Amino acid sequence: MRLLIKNGRVIDPLNKIDETINILVSGGKIEKLAPNITDKADKTIDAKGLIVAPGFVDMHVHLREPGREDKETIASGTRAAARGGFTSVACMPNTEPAIDSPQIVRTVNAIIKKSALCNVFVVGAITAGRAGKKLTDLAGMKREGIVAVSDDGSSVEDSSLMLSALKACKKQSVLLIDHCEDKAMTDKGVINKSFVSTKMGLRCIPRESEYGTVKRDIDLAKKCDARIHIAHVSCKESVDIIRKAKKAGVKVTAETAPHYFSLTDECCVTYDTNTKVNPPLREPEDVEAIKKGLADGTIDAIATDHAPHTDSEKDVEFDFAPFGIIGLETALGLSVLELVDKKVLSWSGLIAKLSSNPAAILGIGRGSLKKGSPADIVIIDPAAKYIYKKESIESKSKNSPFIGWELKGRAVSVLVGGENVMKDGIIER
Amino acid sequence: MKSAIERKTAWTKKDLLGLEYLSREEIEHILYTASSFKEVTTRQIKKVPALRGKTVVNLFYEPSTRTRTSFELAAKRLSADVINIATESSSVKKGETLIDTGRNIEALKIDIIVVRHDCSGAPNILARAVRSSVVNAGDGWHEHPTQALLDMFTLKEKLGRIEGLKVSIIGDIAHSRVARSNMWGLTKLGAKVTVCAPKMLIPDGIERLGVKATTDLDEAIRDADAINVLRMQFERDSAVAFPSKLEYFKEYGITTERLVKCKKEIVVMHPGPINRGIEMSSEVADGKNSVILEQVTNGIAVRMAVLYLVAHAKEGAA
Numbered sequence: 001m002r003l004l005i006k007n008g009r010v011i012d013p014l015n016k017i018d019e020t021i022n023i024l025v026s027g028g029k030i031e032k033l034a035p036n037i038t039d040k041a042d043k044t045i046d047a048k049g050l051i052v053a054p055g056f057v058d059m060h061v062h063l064r065e066p067g068r069e070d071k072e073t074i075a076s077g078t079r080a081a082a083r084g085g086f087t088s089v090a091c092m093p094n095t096e097p098a099i100d101s102p103q104i105v106r107t108v109n110a111i112i113k114k115s116a117l118c119n120v121f122v123v124g125a126i127t128a129g130r131a132g133k134k135l136t137d138l139a140g141m142k143r144e145g146i147v148a149v150s151d152d153g154s155s156v157e158d159s160s161l162m163l164s165a166l167k168a169c170k171k172q173s174v175l176l177i178d179h180c181e182d183k184a185m186t187d188k189g190v191i192n193k194s195f196v197s198t199k200m201g202l203r204c205i206p207r208e209s210e211y212g213t214v215k216r217d218i219d220l221a222k223k224c225d226a227r228i229h230i231a232h233v234s235c236k237e238s239v240d241i242i243r244k245a246k247k248a249g250v251k252v253t254a255e256t257a258p259h260y261f262s263l264t265d266e267c268c269v270t271y272d273t274n275t276k277v278n279p280p281l282r283e284p285e286d287v288e289a290i291k292k293g294l295a296d297g298t299i300d301a302i303a304t305d306h307a308p309h310t311d312s313e314k315d316v317e318f319d320f321a322p323f324g325i326i327g328l329e330t331a332l333g334l335s336v337l338e339l340v341d342k343k344v345l346s347w348s349g350l351i352a353k354l355s356s357n358p359a360a361i362l363g364i365g366r367g368s369l370k371k372g373s374p375a376d377i378v379i380i381d382p383a384a385k386y387i388y389k390k391e392s393i394e395s396k397s398k399n400s401p402f403i404g405w406e407l408k409g410r411a412v413s414v415l416v417g418g419e420n421v422m423k424d425g426i427i428e429r
Numbered sequence: 430m431k432s433a434i435e436r437k438t439a440w441t442k443k444d445l446l447g448l449e450y451l452s453r454e455e456i457e458h459i460l461y462t463a464s465s466f467k468e469v470t471t472r473q474i475k476k477v478p479a480l481r482g483k484t485v486v487n488l489f490y491e492p493s494t495r496t497r498t499s500f501e502l503a504a505k506r507l508s509a510d511v512i513n514i515a516t517e518s519s520s521v522k523k524g525e526t527l528i529d530t531g532r533n534i535e536a537l538k539i540d541i542i543v544v545r546h547d548c549s550g551a552p553n554i555l556a557r558a559v560r561s562s563v564v565n566a567g568d569g570w571h572e573h574p575t576q577a578l579l580d581m582f583t584l585k586e587k588l589g590r591i592e593g594l595k596v597s598i599i600g601d602i603a604h605s606r607v608a609r610s611n612m613w614g615l616t617k618l619g620a621k622v623t624v625c626a627p628k629m630l631i632p633d634g635i636e637r638l639g640v641k642a643t644t645d646l647d648e649a650i651r652d653a654d655a656i657n658v659l660r661m662q663f664e665r666d667s668a669v670a671f672p673s674k675l676e677y678f679k680e681y682g683i684t685t686e687r688l689v690k691c692k693k694e695i696v697v698m699h700p701g702p703i704n705r706g707i708e709m710s711s712e713v714a715d716g717k718n719s720v721i722l723e724q725v726t727n728g729i730a731v732r733m734a735v736l737y738l739v740a741h742a743k744e745g746a747a
Contacts (some may be wrong), residue, residue, distance in 0.1 A: 193633055194633055194634060195633060195634030195635075197632075197633065198633050198634050198635060199449070199609075199638075200549055200571060201549040201550075201568075201570030201571035201572070201606060201609060202549050202550070202569070202570075202571075270553065271550030271553045273554075312526070315526065315554075316527060316528070317527060317546070317550065317551045317554060318548065318549065318554070319548045319549070319569075320518075320548065
């Protein structure tokens with residue numbers, strides 16, 4: 001099967017391409033990129049007026065399988081991914097049971113093989129049961145194919161255990177994705193500590209609880225010359241700490257989520273539990289700092305922290321609702337609104353944050369349209385404006401604060417390994 | 430009686446969730462309506478048929494005797510039927526959720542749900558889920574609007590006005606819904622509000638509510654026309670800042686010696702129940718400046734006004 005994508009504006013930041021050229025896909029791989037391709041193709045996609053880019057890579061999603069298939073499954077979560085233009089996702093290990101042993105990695109990979117619509121890379125836990133007490137079998141999980149480890153949802157509180165984890169990751173060449181939160185400081189907190197929490201009378205989460213741990217863990221990584229990736233950066237101090245560390249040569253990378261550059265804690269005032277996320281939505285100056293960090297390269301990637309929860313879990317008191325919102329289907333639309341239209345990032349810059357950068361951090365050999373690369377491609381209508389509606393959500397859960405928003409820019413077609421999983425907005429399976 | 434209630438501005442809100450959400454005119458509307466109902470409570474026959482055929486549920490997720498009794502009396506004096514439900518809130522699955530409970534109550538054709546809850550914002554969430562009126566009887570650290578309304582009603586009765594008054598709120602501001610509702614209400618009505626507490630109990634950005642914050646009690650009470658002294662909850666949240674009750678009384682307790690240095694006719698309020706010897710001495714609590722029991726009496730009139738207004742707003746609503 002040979003597929004020709006013609007007339008599109010091809011943007012491939014890794015290979016510094018931004019021009020109207022044609023792409024020929026064959027055998028699941030990119031065969032040729034050229035202004036005029038006359039080779040015979042079985043199928044042609046006319047991408048006139050559209051952007052053709054390497055498929056997006058979300059390095060931080062919760063697919064809930066195994067254990068909480070009522071919230072999401074690998075099948076439903078990867079449909080949501082395709083809808084959002086993602087061709088690869090990395091799934092976090094806070095499932096039930098946690099993905100903390102080679103056997104469970106193998107089990108999850110079997111489900112992925114059977115039911116995933118796009119590439120799913122497994123992230124293993126740092127500690128057994130994510131309990132922060134005992135390191136997991138890194139080498140064994142690596143053999144089963146994990147791309148990183150994380151205790152996401154919790155920090156490794158014990159500093160000496162964290163240092164051991166970083167050393168072990170260095171030895172095994174496994175990336176450590178760090179959820180930074182000092183739980184002792186956030187005790188029962190549900191919202192950012194600010195005037196808004198004062199007004200609402202809610203227990204709060206001080207910013208120190210995030211950046212204090214960011215600082216500690218960067219220091220530990222520096223000490224043992226290990227790589228570290230900071231998950232879901234939400235506050236300005238974290239951005240500053242990461243920027244300084246990068247300048248000093250520490251091997252640190254970082255991600256933020258679309259809600260941290262689109263919303264502030266002010267939108268919590270109605271006690272809508274779909275504004276309850278961890279780390280919490282912060283203040284206007286944090287949003288500005290996040291945007292600046294994206295623009296100057298301090299923040300490498302945009303990851304959604306897609307966290308599905310059912311309506312019945314969210315339709316409760318603000319204190320009782322679980323943290324988290326879904327994000328796969330709104331990441332592009334919010335990024336165009338907040339980053340491209342507001343001139344924080346160019347289109348090429350945005351695609352780097354959504355594709356080539358996270359792919360490089362995870363080391364998964366994607367995020368590129370170079371000849372011979374897997375044909376993971378997203379075709380984007382950059383000008384499409386649409387209302388994000390609950391009925392249109394592919395994810396099993398509908399917990400989004402963006403329902404009813406007018407978004408701009410959407411994925412119209414998605415190819416995973418050359419297979420057209422979404423075509424003109426219709427998911428093929 | 431009737432003419433007093435018929436004002437030019439019609440009441441449009443089906444719920445009373447907090448004073449943050451009301452305009453100055455709406456707050457004045459409630460206080461004005463309450464003054465008519467206060468007259469009813471002094472009659473030989475203390476009952477009017479204003480809510481006959483209506484049903485009020487007191488849905489209390491937190492133990493409360495005085496607020497619940499006050500709401501119950503208010504509803505009964507308006508001839509409404511009253512049901513009391515005392516329960517416990519829970520994050521665990523076994524219990525019915527707040528919204529399910531609300532919808533079940535609504536299915537019983539209840540007109541007004543008076544809710545007390547230990548989670549801030551619970552009345553907001555309930556009000557969105559049901560068509561019945563929701564009246565907040567205190568939620569977490571968020572708001573206790575009828576308490577602030579009765580405090581303002583009492584102040585107005587004693588001093589003739591709210592506009593321009595200097596009112597100091599003293600005690601655990603951070604964890605107090607009474608403080609928050611009073612700050613919203615008093616500032617909207619033009620009072621000059623000072624809050625006074627140990628530093629740990631003054632929350633972030635409080636000045637943005639238009640109040641002054643101080644840790645110095647003498648400064649807070651020196652020129653005050655009225656003080657509202659909050660209950661210190663040493664058994665709960667207040668202990669973080671001031672582990673010792675004795676120490677607190679020494680630094681922040683209202684005593685006769687302190688009042689001597691204040692305006693002679695300073696009004697002393699307390700939402701109750703009082704911790705005698707912790708936030709104020711017995712002498713002050715029972716003294717000539719104290720209006721604590723009048724607050725309790727006024728609470729009924731204010732709650733009658735609130736129940737009456739929300740019930741009728743609903744009738745008029747589309």
